[in-house]
Amino acid sequence: MPESVDKRLRASQFRQRLTQAMKDRGATQAGLARDIGVDRSTISQLLSGDGARLPNAQVVGECAAALGVSADWLLSLSERPETAANLMAASLSLTSAPRALVDEQIFAWHQEAAGYKIRHVPASLPDMFKTTEVMQWEYSPHLGKTTAQAIGASQDRLSWMRQSSSDYEIALPIHELESFARAEGYYRGLPARIRHDQVERLRDLTRTLYPRLRMYLFDARRVFSAPITVFGPLMVALYSGSHYIVFRDKERVQALTRDFDNLVREAQVTARTLPEMLTRLQAEIRD
Secondary structure (H helix, E strand, O other): OHHHHHHHHHHHHHHHHHHHHHHHHOOOHHHHHHHHOOOHHHHHHHHOOOOOOOOOHHHHHHHHHHHOOOHHHHOOOOOOOOOHHHHHHHHEEEEEOOOOOOOHHHHHHHHHOOOOOEEEEOOOOOHHHOOHHHHHHHHHHHHHHHHHHHHHHHHHHHHHHHHOOOOEEEEEEHHHHHHHHHOOHHHOOOOHHHHHHHHHHHHHHHHHOOOOEEEEEEOOOOOOOOOEEEEOOOEEEEEOOOEEEEEOOHHHHHHHHHHHHHHHHOOOEOOOOHHHHHHHHHHHOOO
16 A cells, blocks of 8 residues: 555656646647657646556656656656756866966856865965966966066955965975975976075965965875865865866765865874974075
């Protein structure tokens, strides 16, 4: 007997959801019948009556496809009407990442997540801490004559990020700062005076903005992370070099948040001890 009641309820819910989907889509019985290749009377039968019988899987699937909902939702097997493709499109996106200081998309995401904790693994030194001379050295090859204009436009945005209501946690490989101080690898050719001023600025900002901003250094031989930003519980953006791969679904955001928090736990240099390390690095800078 319970199984019979369940079937009757499920059939009733199917009729209700099919009616709702048609209304939301602005579909008529004749239009839906034409779309799925059946007689209008078949659609009428699907929508009427109080029996316990459900239509066959093909009819359910074709109705769902025509109305842009999932078959599972029509059959009350899911509470989400979106199709799997639509759910994937909403939870995962690919966004262009121009070579810029703070592009419009990144700034919009920071504004969207204002008030939440922002967790960030930068691709190099964090842009929000860079001196104007480091920005000019780094971005001139890409921006050319527009470098000064781009830096000026970015200053207000970077200042907003530093003064926003969000807490920031930044995790960076130790070797990134060491390479910068020694003008090695990516930073080869960067004059000593510019490096000295940059380390001093980084030390001052991490002192004055603590604890609202905390920066940690991890050993990349023990743990690793691609460039990534976790915007509170809202979304995660992975940086590929030319694109941001963006996740908004709860499970992936939580998983990547845990990955970031592990970097903090494994940090060799904590937010409290970072200024001391920066003082030592500054003393090592030579021409």
